[in-house]
Amino acid sequence: MTERPDDQGGAVPGARRASVADLLRTEIEVIWPTDARGRFRGPHHMVIAVSADGRHQLPAVADHLPDPLAAGLLAAVTPRSAPVAPELPPPALPRVQHLLEAALGPVHVSSGPSYLVLPDRIRYAPTAPVVRSDTTDSAAVAALRGANPGNWDTDAWRDLLDGKLGWWAMALDPAAPAPDTGRPAHVVSICHTPCWTDHGAEAGTWTRPGHRGRGHAATVTAAWSRLVAPTGRHLFYSTSSTNQSSRNVAARLNLPPLGHLWKLSPPAGIAL
CATH class of the missing domain: 3.40.630.30 (Gcn5-related N-acetyltransferase (GNAT))
Structure with a gap:
């Protein structure tokens, strides 16, 4: 396998021509079927993937959400200059939770680690x-x-x-x-x-x-x-x-x- 540097934070050692951000996006699309708009189908309203180095936060929203709400959720997850700890709640979490609860009622938050299998x-x-x-x-x-x-x-x-x-x-x-x-x-x-x-x-x-x-x-x-x-x-x-x-x-x-x-x-x- 080969690796390459890129402008999104570098390649994962041993991964086949993919950046961390590429791999996180790929995993989201594997777990939750995604349409041409990048909206997924599944039991969740939203997923935020945070890279292990804390440098990337990739939001994805469900296809059942109204378009204005989906746009607001995506806009709330902004790039950050300083890394964030992936096991701690993302900085945007309170904002997106508020937006969802205001529109849809109570929201349950869960999380877990993701690994690359080489x-x-x-x-x-x-x-x-x-x-x-x-x-x-x-x-x-x-x-x-x-x-x-x-x-x-x-x-x-x-x-x-x-x-x-x-x-x-x-x-x-x-x-x-x-x-x-x-x-x-x-x-x-x-x-x-x-x-x-x-x-x-x-x-x-x-x-x-x-x-x-x-x-x-x-x-x-x-x-x-x-x-x-x-x-x-x-x-x-x-x-x-x-x-x-x-x-x-x-x-x-x-x-x-x-x-x-x-x-x-x-x-x-x-x-x-």
Whole structure:
């Protein structure tokens, strides 16, 4: 991979020809489908991405907002000469929250870190056998048919294994019978692709209770990254500030922090 300097704060080491601002914008567009105006579709009113170095603040607004309100929200997030701490509320947050609440009622604020996944920089020893979506081992796939861990509905699990829901990697319990025994596999961790575009893909990771804290989530995330990397997409991993287990996965893999995503949403239970 190559890198280049640019006028928006420099390239991320190891990232493929992209600035920090480019990468943050790409991740927003990966997680939330975005129209030609740059307005996203999703459960939030607004997202403010703050780069890890605090030099960039990228606002994005939802497509359900009235145009005058959207324009006011975007105008409120102004460039700053001094860096801001990404884990602290952005300076514009009180203003945009006031604008939203005046127009739409109560607003819930949440946030979490975002990381860039660089497969060629990951050095991590697998903790369990892994099956990937590019496997040609029909017995391994057959063993997974009856291995739904219970957090996927039947149709979604079938579509996942059939390749209709993007790339995936699954860690199997080392103590379980091998796939060639004809018995269902015992899946202990999954990394799949909940969302992707032509330019990027987001990792979605889960580990079975009772198998957490053993490094399995890092194992499947590393395997997933090496599977998707040849497509040329930028790879992202994000979580919430309160999800320490998920943040531990990023630390195990030594993922470079990209930024912090601040989300302003309707309170739980209130429809858009």
